[in-house]
Amino acid sequence: MTSALVDCPACESTVSRSAAACPKCGHPIRDDLARGSVMRRSDGTGAAAASDTMGLLSMIFGIVAIGLAFVPFEISWLAIVLSLMAVIFGGVALARIGRGAASGRGMAIAGLVTGMLGLILFLFAFAYVLNNPNEF
């Protein structure tokens, strides 16, 4: 569902989507809509045009997970949880960004990559512990 109202980019008054021009300042709304340059109103469904929070969280989780992968084995369950969250959040963020609902692709990709690295590091650590049980 798209909102029937848009904000005039020139004077920021609320204008009907079907208006050819802004009744207040005469700005050609229809031309802007055709180019897609008029922002959807913030109460509409297309509200998340800002940088995707999940992408940022994904990147933070991924970086923390990789950091945790280097600390003693006892708490690396946290690393695998964070890695999984980084991968999931990164994937969700990329899907939203792909639909044009959000920006921040670089952060989402960073989160996805660091999350996967965290999982790989965990698997290596796990394999190492299994093969060297006397050291732990």
Ligand SMILES: [Zn+2]
């Ligand atoms: Zn206007």
